[in-house]
Every structure is written in structure tokens, then in C-alpha cells.
Amino acid sequence: MPLTIDSSRSGDRAVIRLEGTIDASSAERVRQAVDAALADHPAWLELDVEQVVFMSSAGLRVVIFAKQKEPDVKIAFRKPQPPILETLKKTGFFSAVYVIGDEE
């Protein structure tokens, strides 16, 4: 499943909406989108992953990349699918990011 990326900005929040599969071949595009979003110095970087069906280690590494590049930016996953949430937990990234649902 190809990956579509849609970046936007609302207030202090940079939002990157992702849809499809994030794997080794598509992760570089996500990284570029994250890089571009961080260049505007947002307080929050929100990755809307509700429509992401699979995320490989390459995708998770984009999060590490973002956190290392801008340690002060808060990183949030919006509505991750259960398998992605599980991977976040098992690898320990869960404690480094925020997970948000419908309410926010």
C-alpha cells in the first residue's frame, strides 16, 4: 500500500497526516516531512497515524530522529492502530511520545 503524506500547521502544532504503509522504502519520505515540519519550530509534532496499517522499524526510527533533532518538541501519535501501539510499548518509545485519541 503506497504511502500518502499530508503536512499542515495549526498554531503551535505541526501535523503530518500519514496513510498507508511506512516501511524502509517510504520512511525516507516521512523523514523529509518531519524534517520540514521541525524547521518551523513547532511546540508539538503530531503524527496522525490512524490510517497507517503497518509501520516498520524504519518508521519508528523517524520518531527517534525527530526526538534527537529537537528534544524540546513534544511528539504525539494520533490514534495509532493496536499493532503500532504494541510496538511502541515493547521497544520503549511509548514513554518518549504522547498518544492521543479523539478527545483532543
Place this chain on the structure above:
Amino acid sequence: MMEARIDVYATHEFGGYRFRHGKVLPFGATLVDGGVNFSVFSSAATSCALVLFEKGSGEPLVELDVPPEFRIGDVYSIMVFDLEIEDLEYGFRFDGPFEPHRGPRFDRNRIVADPYARAMGGRDTWRSEPDWSNGDAYVHRSRVVLDDFDWEGDRPLELRTTDLIVYELHVRGFTADPSSGVSAPGTYAGLREKIPYLKALGINCVELLPIFEFDEWENSRSHPATGEWLGNYWGYSTLGFFAPKAGYAATGSLAMDVDELKTLIKELHANGIEIILDVVFNHTAEGDHRGPTISFRGIDNATYYMLTPEGWYYNFSGCGNTFNCNNPVVRGLVVDCLRYWASEYHIDGFRFDLASILGRDPHGAPLANPPLLESLAYDPILSKCKLIAEAWDAGGLYQVGSFPAYGRWAEWNGKFRDNVRRFLKGEPGVIGDMAARVQGSPDLYADRGPGTSINFITAHDGFTLADLFAYNEKHNDANGEDNRDGSNDNDSWNCGTEGSTDDPGILALRLRLTKNAIAMLMFSQGIPMLVMGDEFGRTQNGNNNGYCHDSELSWVNWALAEKNAELLNFTRGCVALRQAVPMLRSPHFPNALGGDDRDADIDFVGTSGTGQDWAGWNTVLAYRLTERGREEGVPGDEMMVMFNMHWGDQYFGLQPPAGGGGWHVLVNTAMPAGGDVFRRLDAPAVEGPSFLAGPRSVVVLIAGFGS
């Protein structure tokens, strides 16, 4: 700022892959600007090719012959550009002579793994059945690893050696059982969920059974009678010294095993718990001449293995081959490996399996000054790491007390185990030895101190503590070897009947002996080591060699924590007392000349309170520990420790504490729950000038502070 560096351009191209002469160091696969650098040693090969795969694909992406001009000395290095490293697997194909009688065993038809592979494929989901039909295929494929983990300021803890309380555990067995209640049973992530339990227990160091990549399917078989799967559960058979066991990671199939393990280590450190790895450098998984060619054998057989003059494999490990650790090249690999784990994974120390082998020369003779052991002792990167030797091997070398230590190496103290076991059963003839064991074994380690002595009564290998007092004989039928395997010398005692029973008298005696064992561990000088589950009575049903069982037999049954809460509470109490009494953790032996204020002096006072009876038949030992004092006017701790291993009651005469305040009871294993262990602040006072200790009991008293 430089726009483009000119030293990383391709000079060659083949099959669409651009490459150039690589850097010879470091060995292995390393990320460089725009590519990956590969470097590998072989002194006897005539050619080398780098074989690249896409993960999961049977056919290689490309096979790049390393041009002759890329070899410097015996090292082939090649830098390849524009690789998708997340999905990359690689290996090498070497050509060279097959002349076993002279050493080399090259096989041009095989692809072999990188000795420096930072990660390995093939076994990334625990016990996922391999495809046996593809016979000789290259299975244990080398992978490239990213070093971008966010440690958030973590580094090894560097706890004082004598402050350690070690807990030996098997990553899978610790949480594999559903009773563990963790979300990812049997994994690094599962272990991470149990950190609060470890913290509450009070231990501050976990020693993990091997977590270097191994093949749980090695020599796997079905039990002839039960059909049960038997394999290599313990993991003492290394495939890759630099690669973590991927099957222990819940995320292994996502190739996130490195991150999951590092996350575990970071969180253990955040909770004040060190990590020691049990490392196996004495042999590899390639076995003898009948074994598979996975890596070393097909790269430089005569360098990596000890060979007889006829080219057969020496077998000092009992596992088919012997890693040639005092060859300078192999020694370099071992040092590189440990440096890698200490620096990249923040590992706090290493326990070396059958370490005496590391002190043998390439022909097997023990060396007086083994270069490898010396290198490790003085290594600048490992200088704060704990180095612990299992100071014997399967070739007959037994070096407890005489291991070449350079003032640096600690040892699993096998004599502590043997003496304490016999003492616990009430055997005569061991109180002289016990007097040394409780002091940290100055008879063995006079020039090194009590931090040398890893005191243990049980280990993964042998009976569990509960089984030590429930079985006279080993019961290894479940191993499918007709009960021939496993040690016959266990110094165990079943307390009256073999195995499980509901006889309340026998159960009470077993519990008391178990408490005695825990108390002896925690109140002796040196470093105590517990085995997972012993604190709440884990049993292997009398099996003293659980290496092949991945089942309830070898896993921790967490329901026992509730069932045997009395023992668990007692253990927690003793661990807490060890932490609360500094002189028990002194880096100097009792009565040491010089030393520090918080060192202890020891007097063996016996039952009279004035002198120990050292007669051979005596099974009662009592001593007094006196802390040398703290600052002016503040008295040091004083303790009375009484071991009555006799089957009758025993009166012990008490001399009053020098600092006043009277004696208070910390531990009395003759008492039931509630009276068996106290916190210092709650310790009840002793009335009168003597103490009546129950049959087969341990009593520990402490002087109150001026009250």
C-alpha cells in the same frame, strides 16, 4: 562547511552496485557516509566475496568479488554505496584450501556469517520452526545495525562491587509462563515489566544467561517417551558474539531487538539495577568436524579454533570445539566484543562461562600469564566493568582461588556452594571452611578481598534451592538421556522423603533449611547471588540440568510468589538487612590490617560466647561482627550470627554489646512468619544473657543504639 567529502566516492561498479576499497578497521559492517563499510579477516583464504541479500529473499541481490587490491595484510575491506540497510542481510563467500589435517576447511559452496555481525537473522522469533528443507542454505545472516539509540544520559552504574546483590535469570524463563502476567512473555520487554518486582526484592544486579545470538533449535529433538520439544534453552552456544538474541525480543521480527534490549538496560539502570551478561567465549555453535559451518570454520579454522597436530578439534569445553582465545586475532575479537557491549549497550559486567579455557594456550596448556585475561583486566574501556570467572573448565582445570586475576577478576566461588550445602544438611567437618566462607573466603582470595567472591548456593546449573532440600538424587528423565546427564554430586537432602509431599513436618523443615540458606548468603561477606525464583521456592521437580526445557519445568511459576509468600518476605527482609548494615558489604576482609572505619572485625565466640569449638564433629558456629566505628562518639554496628545446624536446640551465651544497648533479633529461622525477620527499627530485644536457638536454625542479632 564541506559540501561533499572526496574520500567516499565509488571507484568500482558491478551489477548496479557502486563500491570502493573500504576501511580495514573497524571489523564488521559499519555505516559510513552514503554506504556501508565491510571488513573481514582471513589469513588463509585465496579470495573473498561479499554477498548481499534482501531480507527474506533466498537469492542474493548481488555477489561482489572483493578485488585483490582491496586486501591489506589478511583483511578484506569493501565500501558499498546506496544500500537499503533496513532490509539488508549479508555474508561472505571465501575460497581457499580444504586441508583439515593442516587446519583450513574452506568451502566455496557456503556463505558464512561475519564474525563481527551486530545482528543476525534466521532465529528472530523464538522457536519459530525453521524450514528444514533448504538444508545447506545460508540461514544465520549478518545484518547491519544503527547506533542511534537515545540513552537519555544513561551510562553503566559502576556500583561498588561489594554492594552488589546479584540475581541470575534467564530472559525467556523469567516471564514466559502465563502466570508472569506481562504483556510480552519471555522477552526483554517482559523482563522490563518485572523491574518493579526486582526492585521490591531489593537486588541491584541482574545476571542474564546468554543473550548473544544462539540457535534454540541446535540439537533439538523430541523426548523419546513424552514427545516434548527439547532444544537449546539456556543458550550456551554462540552464533554471533556481537548480536543480541533476536528471539528474546518481542519486536525481533521487526528487527527492533537492539532497541528493545537497550530500552530494558536503560530502565534497569534508571532503577539502580546493573546488568551482567553471562558470556560464552570457550566454544562456538559450530561443534566439531561433524558440526555445521556457520562462520569461523569457513573463514579461518586454524586461527579461531584450538586444533590438535592432526587437525582435530580440542574439546576443553565439552561442546565439540574450543575457541582459540589466546591467538592474538581471536583475543582481539573477544576484547572488541566486550568493548562493544560495554560501550554500545552500557553493560555493567561480564560473567565468563568456563573461563579457565581463556587461560589456555593454543595447544591447550594452562598459561601462567594468559594474554587475554591480562588484556581484559587492564582494558581502558572495560576498566569499570565487573569481570567474573567461572574458574574451571570441562578439561579438568579447576582454578577457584588461583584464577589468573591481576587483582581484578572475581570468581564464582564453587567452594562457598559446596561448603554451605554440606553445612546446611548438618554434615560435620565443615565449620573450619565455613569460618572462611562467611568472611568472604580470605583463604582463597587473600590478595584480592571479599569482592572477589561471588557467593552462591544455587545457580541455573544444578538444583533449584527448593529442590536442594526436596531431593537426594537428580531426576533428569525429562531430558531424554536416561538420567545420565547432570551432576551426581549435589550435597542435597530431601528431609525425609524424595520429592513432593504434604507431610507438614517435612515441609516445615524444608522451609527452614531454605531460609537458613538465604540467611547464610545474605549475611556472609562477598557478593551474594540468588537464582530467579529461589526466593519463592521455584522447583524443577528434581531436574538438575534444565538446559533443554522450554516449558513449565524451567520457567518461573509466579503463582508460587503467593503460595510461598513467607519465604519471599523472608528473602526480602534479609536482602534489606544486608543493605542496612554497611559492614556486611565492606571491601576488606574482617580483621584486615589497616582498612576503613566501616570494616568489620570478627570473633568466633561459639556457644559459650567466649570461644568457638572447632572440633570436627561440631555443627554449630557462632561469631560476632564489630564495625570499627564511624565518626567520633557514634558506635559502629555489632552483630551476633549463630548457625545451629544441629538437629537439637542450642543455647548460645551472649556477651553484652560493647556499645551498650543490648541485643535485638534481626533473624530467627526457627520462628514462623512474623517472627523470622525484622527491620532494624522493629527488632525485638533479647532478654537475658543467652539465646536459645531452635533446631537447624540461623539467628542474627544486632546491638541496639544506646537504648
